[in-house]
Amino acid sequence: MVPDIASQQPPATGRPVPPPSVAPSTREDLRAVMAARRDLGPDYEDALVDSFLDKLDVEIAARVRNEVAAHLSRQPPGSQPRQKDNGVAVALGSLGIGIPLTTIAGAAGHLPGMVLAWGGIIAVNVAYALGRRNQR
Template sequence: MTDITSQQPPPATGRPVPPPLPPPSAASSTREDLRAVMAARRDLGPEYEDALVDSFLDKLDVEIAARIRNEVAAQLRHQPPGPVVKQRDGAVGVAMGSLALGIPLTGIAVGNANLPGLLLSWGGIIAVNFAYAVSRRSQR
């Protein structure tokens, strides 16, 4: 055990920082780690208590996350693959809507403005479909 008189005082600003604990071996358990933290608290004194607790909790968080990742990975390995979910494509709806609106617009445009009306109505339909195609391409 270390001598308390030979230790450096905690820094004047912020929380005291305990000396780094040695890295745990693969066989160490959480219980042994907690015992080590408690022994360090006895050696270092109460001014390092918060830092020791935070250090232990951080290590515990890492261990819990690793256990969860391992369990999820094990469960995913044992699950049969699910059905392939096909994403709905809105392009068919836009194309069908364009054709459905294009037929009456053609009749109205030709009846009122002849060739310029026809070109304007189908130019608008083409512009809408082009804008939709460009927006889909940028999403990929």
């Protein structure tokens, strides 16, 4: 049985958190590995250690799952983290590119060049807005 370590106080509270207690099965497994090492000798030491570490990995993974599940259950429903909205960055980037592009297009292609340049900028912004709308 894996102890529920999620109920312990986090270190941010200023109170020390006691180390999680070792499960009785883990303690018994370690004793069995030590006894087997005495019986089998040093030739089997690596295999015994690997076997014990595999069991320990399973227990640690179960503890982590337990802690994450407890943390997620304490969050209010619908409080998933919001994704960062890059709409302002796209708008400011469009304006930042639009000013020099207008100058270049106006000098090279006059009014048709400026219309083409701003048409491209508008197309990028519309494509971004439609993509955002489809993600919601």
